[in-house]
Amino acid sequence: MSIELVTTNVKSIKCPYLFLSISMSSKQQHEVFHLATKKQLQHIKDGLHRISSQIWTCLGEESGNLYIRYDQYVEIFLVPKQLERHLRLIRDLKSIQHTGIYFGFLKGTEFQLSLEGAEYIFNTFFKTNKLRLKTVTTTIDGAKSFLYGNTLQTTDLSPSPESLNRKDVFFVLNPKSQFIGIGYVYKRDNRTELRNLVDYGYYIRRGY
Structure with a gap:
C-alpha cells in the first residue's frame, strides 16, 4: 500500500485542505469517489430546503461541487472550485478518503447535514447576511447541556x-452568539x- 499526501491552502476559504491518496487492491476499491449524480443532488437539495430554501442557491453561486464517497453511508464532500484542479494530482480518484469540506451524508434518500457543513453555511452565508436561518440562543446551562448531546427544553433557551x-x-448558538451545533x-x-442533531461536544465525547 502506498500513500501520497498533497496539501494546499485556499485563501478565500482560509482553511488548509489535505488530499489522501491510497493505492489499494482491487478487492478494496469499493469506496468510489465521484461527482454527485443528479438524483443524489436532488436528495441533498430537498434536505437543505427543509432548513432554508436559500441555501441551495447560495451554494450554487459561491461554493464548488459536491462529491460522493461510498462508505457505510453515502458521504458528501463540498470541494471549492479553486481546489478541484488539484484533484488531477490524484492518480486514482477511487482512493480519496477525504477532501474539501465534509458536508454530510445520505442514508437512503435522506440527507443529514454535518457539523462542518452547518458551520460553513453559518459562517459563509448567514454571518454575511446572504441568507436567513432559524437560530436559537441557549442559556449558559443550556449550552453546556447541548454540548453533552442532550435535548433542550424551552427553559434552556434565552x-x-x-x-x-x-x-x-x-x-x-451559545450566549456569546457562537455556533455550537444544530437541532x-x-x-x-x-x-x-x-x-x-450534532454539536461540537461530539468530538470531545468521541476522544478526537
Whole structure:
C-alpha cells in the first residue's frame, strides 16, 4: 500500500485542505469517489430546503461541487472550485478518503447535514447576511447541556422563540452568539423540545 499526501491552502476559504491518496487492491476499491449524480443532488437539495430554501442557491453561486464517497453511508464532500484542479494530482480518484469540506451524508434518500457543513453555511452565508436561518440562543446551562448531546427544553433557551414548529431545524448558538451545533424541534404531550442533531461536544465525547 502506498500513500501520497498533497496539501494546499485556499485563501478565500482560509482553511488548509489535505488530499489522501491510497493505492489499494482491487478487492478494496469499493469506496468510489465521484461527482454527485443528479438524483443524489436532488436528495441533498430537498434536505437543505427543509432548513432554508436559500441555501441551495447560495451554494450554487459561491461554493464548488459536491462529491460522493461510498462508505457505510453515502458521504458528501463540498470541494471549492479553486481546489478541484488539484484533484488531477490524484492518480486514482477511487482512493480519496477525504477532501474539501465534509458536508454530510445520505442514508437512503435522506440527507443529514454535518457539523462542518452547518458551520460553513453559518459562517459563509448567514454571518454575511446572504441568507436567513432559524437560530436559537441557549442559556449558559443550556449550552453546556447541548454540548453533552442532550435535548433542550424551552427553559434552556434565552429568549424562548415565539414559534417552534415541529421538525424545524435550528442553528444553535451559545450566549456569546457562537455556533455550537444544530437541532430540530420535537413536540410531544404538549411539551416542546429541541433535540440535538450534532454539536461540537461530539468530538470531545468521541476522544478526537
